[in-house]
Each structure stands twice: as structure tokens, then as C-alpha cells.
Amino acid sequence: MARLDRLDRRGLPLSTSSDLAAGRYRDGIDLLLAAWPGAAEALEAAIAADPGFALAHAARARLHAIRAEPAAARARIVAAAELVARHGTERERSHVEALSLAIHGRSAEALERSLAHLEAWPRDALILSLPLGAFGLFAFSGMADHDQARVDLCERHARHYAEDDWWFLTYRGWSQAENGAVAQGRALTQRGFELRRENANAAHALSHALYEAGAGEEAERLIEGWLPGYDRSGPLHGHIAWHAALGALERGDAARALALYAAHVQPSVSAGMPVNIVSDTASFLWRLQAYGHAVPPGLWQAAADYARPVFPAAGFAFADAHMAILEAATGDGEAVGRRAAALAQLAETGRLAAGPVVPAICRAALAFAEGDHAGCARILEPVAAEVVRIGGSGAQREMIEDMLLLALMRSGAAAKARALLDRRLHRRPSPRDTAWRGQMAG
CATH class of the missing domain: 1.25.40.10 (Tetratricopeptide repeat domain)
Known part of the structure; x- marks a missing residue:
């Protein structure tokens, strides 16, 4: 009973x-x-x-x-x-x-x-949390429209949540911002954050909204003031610091970005979830190098050594994309090839929800690391619209778009690179993209 x-x-x-x-x-x-x-x-x-x-x-x-x-x-x-x-x-x-x-x-x-x-119990917040977020069931479903699906779910059940429900405001706002309604999403998330500042998901969601709004320096200031009050044992501590490091990179301040990485993000200091540690380290180091800065000796290898036993087998699309970057950066082309082949087989047999885009990303990462920029562009360009299927957030997936953009620029496909840059600048103002556009115009 x-x-x-x-x-x-x-x-x-x-x-x-x-x-x-x-x-x-x-x-x-x-x-x-x-x-x-x-x-x-x-x-x-x-x-x-x-x-x-x-x-x-x-x-x-x-x-x-x-x-x-x-x-x-x-x-x-x-x-x-x-x-x-x-x-x-x-x-x-x-x-x-x-x-x-x-x-x-x-x-x-x-x-x-x-x-x-x-449908029966819309106020069951723990169950509503399962489909939401960058690593939720929608994001990792392989759907190309998972950003819209999260918005639809939140809006469907919004009437069941109080106007001051800090958790629902956080996720409703994050979903809107990720789906392109940045101002609306930022306002909702800001309200949730103000209602409960001891909420790492709100600080994280607000960082995303500011990133999508092109307000990177504001996001850095937010994180700088908030992060010291969040214990290092918190699962999002390193990842939120990663957001600040990205902001510093966008401004061209590699020293600041590396200091944040060393203090909060790298595997030896982070208590985060393994998927965050692997994706944050791989994407930060890749961006650092791709944007023209030197990666200090040992950082690539330390990240790869941590990741290898965590995600040894192919089949988790979001992790596979980042594993391929780590393997390629540390010169293990054979590992990338094995991963891509295993993923291709999974895709062919319908056992990889995200589909053929995943092995394509792996092959493109290897081509880019080996300096074959034309080859990288040939692989990525036809599947660019499918990258969303690997899940994660827009800020995380933007690395793959950066890879395509730089491959186009470095292989002489100037018209395509300019068109992509113009679309990005229209979507989100960025000091890095503005500088690249200026270089191309010159």
C-alpha cells in the first residue's frame, strides 16, 4: 500500500x-x-x-x-x-x-x-530534466532538430510550472537560447539565476546565452565573479571555467585562456563528468592551436591519456568526435582510422543514431591535423548541416564549423570561406570572426 x-x-x-x-x-x-x-x-x-x-x-x-x-x-x-x-x-x-x-x-x-x-505528470521535474540539456536524451538522440524539440517540450508544459520556479526557468531559457531565441532565452535564464545563484546549471545556461549573444566578455566577468563560490567538487566547475577560457581565446588572450585551462579544466584538476573533461580538453586545445597559438608540451598527451580508457570503443557520437581530435593531435592516425571504420559500420547497420556524419567528422579531424585542408573541406562540407546530430551545445559544435572554415580558408576556397564567415557574423558577433573576415578582405 x-x-x-x-x-x-x-x-x-x-x-x-x-x-x-x-x-x-x-x-x-x-x-x-x-x-x-x-x-x-x-x-x-x-x-x-x-x-x-x-x-x-x-x-x-x-x-x-x-x-x-x-x-x-x-x-x-x-x-x-x-x-x-x-x-x-x-x-x-x-x-x-x-x-x-x-x-x-x-x-x-x-x-x-x-x-x-x-503527459500524465508534467510537474515531475527530475523526469523532465532527462530530455533537456546539452547531454540530454534529445541531444543524444541523433535528431537534427533536437534544439527545437527541447523548446517544444518546455513550452508544452510551461503552464504547469510556477513563474518563480528557478529550475524550469533555467532550462526553458537555455532551450530558447540554443534554438536561436537568444534575447528571450537570456531573460528567462537570468531570472532563474537571480532566484537561485547557488545553481551551476543556471550559471552555465547564462554563459551559453551570453556566448550566443556575442557577449563573451560579459560571460567572462560573470564566471570570474561566480566560480569561486562553486566548490571544485561540483560537476560543472571545470566546464564553466572552459566557457571563460573560450571567451579569452576569442579576444586573443591565449595566456589568460591557458591559465584558466591549467587551473580548472585539464584532467589533473577537474572533478567533472568524463564526457565534459574529454570534450572540454580536446576542443580547447584544438581551438588554441587552430587559432595560431602554441599548445604547451604535454597537454595534448595528458588529455589523450585521460580519454583513452574512458571512451575506448566507438559508438558515442559526441565523445567519438572529440576522441578523434585527441587521437589525431597525438599522431595516432591508426586509432582515428579504426574509430571511423567502426562508426561507419554502426551507421550502415542503423546502430548509430547520429548517422554517417560521425565517421566523417573523425576523418576530417585527421585530415586537418595532417595539414590536408582541401581534403578536410571535401569531407566536412557535404555533412555540415548534420553536425548538430552529434548533440552537445552550439558552443561545443562550433569547433567543427571552425574546422570547416579554416580548411576552406587554408585551401584557397576564399568565396566559400567568406560566405560562411558572413553567416556566422550575422548569427553571432565574434571578435575572432571579425578579425578573420578582415584578413580575408585584406
Whole structure:
């Protein structure tokens, strides 16, 4: 029999009779949704107060998954499923099922289950969080229109969230900004950030909105003032610093960018999620070098050494694109070739949601690293519109567009390079692109 004595933060019943368990669960979910330290401890306290509280076990499983601890995540979600089957409500059983599918890597089913769940219980924020974000189920679905899909989902359920719901404002704003409605997205995200500044997801989303608005220096100032209050154990600490480093690179301040990388981003100092560490290190070092600055000795190899055991096999499109850049930069062309061949086979058999664009990016990265800029452009140009399918954010994927742009510039395709630069400058003012456009005009 369900014990409907307590409510979650958004008014949904919780099957626990313990005031302490319910309170610590609410705290834990807030911290989880804010990407803030302390979530694990709060959820463990909820479980200690009521060992039969299925949703606390499920949330702990979700946190293990976020931290790339798959064995612990699977064990926790199995325990949650057993508990919820005995004394959970229909909503709680559906909640645990959606999380279980995601944790067990059944992403397409998890997305389908999550969307169906939200039709019945739209205020279930933890489940709504699954399709959203740069690394959510939509982003990694292989869809070419995942930016629009996130907006549609948020707008569909917006009426169910209070106007001062800091979490929903954050993700609604981020979704709008990523989809091109930058001013609207920035305003929503700013409001969410002001309501709860101890919210790394809001600081992160606002950094993205400022980036897309061409306000890189403002983003740097935001991060410089906010980051010291965010403990290094926070999962987004290194990644938010990466945003500041990109801003410094855009201004041409390589020394500042490298100092941020050394202090916050490189694998030896970051406590971030492995997918963030690998993508942030690969993309920062690639940009640093591509923009004409020297990469200090050892940085490429340290990043590659960290990444190799984390993503040894092909099949995770977003990670594969960054792994190929690391492999190419460290002279391991054979590894890039193996990765691209494995990805091509997965794409041919329908087992790679993002499709043939992924092996193409890998081959292009190798061509660029070897100085074959004409070859890189030939590979990337036909698939440029499909790069969005690898997921991640616009700021992260812009590296691939940079690769195409520089390949066109360096291979003598001036007219194509100018056209691409003009489109980029129309979309987002950038000191780097302005300088490149000036060089081409001269």
C-alpha cells in the first residue's frame, strides 16, 4: 500500500511516512537539479531515514549515472524498482521505469517513456530534466532538430510550472537560447539565476546565452565573479571555467585562456563528468592551436591519456568526435582510422543514431591535423548541416564549423570561406570572426 503522506517540491505525493526522508529528498533533488555539491549526502540521508523510500534510491541512481558510475547506478535503480513495485504509486513506478531505461542505456525507450510520463505528470521535474540539456536524451538522440524539440517540450508544459520556479526557468531559457531565441532565452535564464545563484546549471545556461549573444566578455566577468563560490567538487566547475577560457581565446588572450585551462579544466584538476573533461580538453586545445597559438608540451598527451580508457570503443557520437581530435593531435592516425571504420559500420547497420556524419567528422579531424585542408573541406562540407546530430551545445559544435572554415580558408576556397564567415557574423558577433573576415578582405 502506498504511503502518501508527503509531497515533493512541486506538489507531487511521495510514498514515505517520514518527514525527515521527504525533507532530505526535496533538498537532494534541488541540489541535483542545480548541479550543486551535497546532493548525494542529502539523498543518502533520505534513504537512511526511510530505507523503503523508492524515489530516493532512484534519484541516487540518477546521480551515480551523472557521475559516470554505471555499476552503482544500476544497483541503485534495481533496488528502487523492487521497492516501488511493492509500495509505490503509478506515478512513482513510471518515474522509476523512465530512469531505469536511461541508466541501462536504452535511450530511445527512455525518451519515449519520459515524454509519455510527462503527459500524465508534467510537474515531475527530475523526469523532465532527462530530455533537456546539452547531454540530454534529445541531444543524444541523433535528431537534427533536437534544439527545437527541447523548446517544444518546455513550452508544452510551461503552464504547469510556477513563474518563480528557478529550475524550469533555467532550462526553458537555455532551450530558447540554443534554438536561436537568444534575447528571450537570456531573460528567462537570468531570472532563474537571480532566484537561485547557488545553481551551476543556471550559471552555465547564462554563459551559453551570453556566448550566443556575442557577449563573451560579459560571460567572462560573470564566471570570474561566480566560480569561486562553486566548490571544485561540483560537476560543472571545470566546464564553466572552459566557457571563460573560450571567451579569452576569442579576444586573443591565449595566456589568460591557458591559465584558466591549467587551473580548472585539464584532467589533473577537474572533478567533472568524463564526457565534459574529454570534450572540454580536446576542443580547447584544438581551438588554441587552430587559432595560431602554441599548445604547451604535454597537454595534448595528458588529455589523450585521460580519454583513452574512458571512451575506448566507438559508438558515442559526441565523445567519438572529440576522441578523434585527441587521437589525431597525438599522431595516432591508426586509432582515428579504426574509430571511423567502426562508426561507419554502426551507421550502415542503423546502430548509430547520429548517422554517417560521425565517421566523417573523425576523418576530417585527421585530415586537418595532417595539414590536408582541401581534403578536410571535401569531407566536412557535404555533412555540415548534420553536425548538430552529434548533440552537445552550439558552443561545443562550433569547433567543427571552425574546422570547416579554416580548411576552406587554408585551401584557397576564399568565396566559400567568406560566405560562411558572413553567416556566422550575422548569427553571432565574434571578435575572432571579425578579425578573420578582415584578413580575408585584406
